[in-house]
Amino acid sequence: MKIGKKFNQLMKSEYIHYIDNHKKYTDFNTLGLYRSICENEKLDVNDRIEIRDYAHTVFEKTFNFYQLKDPRTYFNVSTLGMELTVADEQQLWKNIITNQQKILSEKKIKHRSFGVYSKHDCGYEHCPYNGLMVKKDSYFAENQMCFTSDKNEYAAKEKSLKIKKQRKTKHKIIRDDLDL
Ligand SMILES: [Zn+2]
Known part of the structure; x- marks a missing residue:
């Protein structure tokens, strides 16, 4: 069976149905599900939190792995509804970095298996x-999203130069990003 719809168009009740019956649907995609929780405009923040918590009852282990596979989605979904200071955000990113190392060593994944990954180094x-x-x-590998550098004038200049350079390859980069 197929869902045949995008997750980000589902109603809350449909999410619950597809999570309960995910094994029956060949096009069920767990990462797609989690991404849509933040993107679906039919949901308010309470719905998003409720769906996330429900999804976690089934997929929490898979979700933890997204710290490595898709840290941005992991961060966005984990912090739904929270009011975070910059310091809070930085601490959460530090935790993600620590957990990435744990995941890699627990799974005994050799670094070369992760050749598609590199370390952020802006x-x-x-x-x-x-x-x-x-x-x-x-896109995440670039300094585009470095909020600490936003206050820094020098950084801002560097950033605008970098963005100019990036513009040319932007479409390709976005395609690759969606393709995680
Ligand atoms: Zn950076």
């Missing part, structure tokens, strides 16, 4: 993403 000493394993060439 050059800013205090960037919260330093050491974060991200898909090579993904």
Whole structure:
């Protein structure tokens, strides 16, 4: 059987149905499910939290692995409804980086198996993403999202130069990003 619809178009009750019956649907995609929880415009924040918590009862182990596979989705879904200070966010990113290392060593994944990943390295000493394993060439690997550097004038200049450079390859990068 197929769901035949995008997750980000589902109503809350449909999410519950498809989570309960996920084994029956050949096109059920757990990462797609979690991503849609933040993207689906039919849901308010309470719905999103409820669906996330329900999904976790079935898929929590898989979700933990997204710290490596798709840290942005992991972060966004984990922090739904929370009001975070910059310091809170930085601490959460540090935790994700620590957990990535744990996942890699627990699963005894050899580094070369993760050739598609590289470490975030934007050059800013205090960037919260330093050491974060991200898909090579993904938007996340760039300093685009480094909020600590936003206040820094020098960084802003560097960033605008980088963005100019990126513009050319933007479409390709976004495609690759969606393809995680
Ligand atoms: Zn950075």
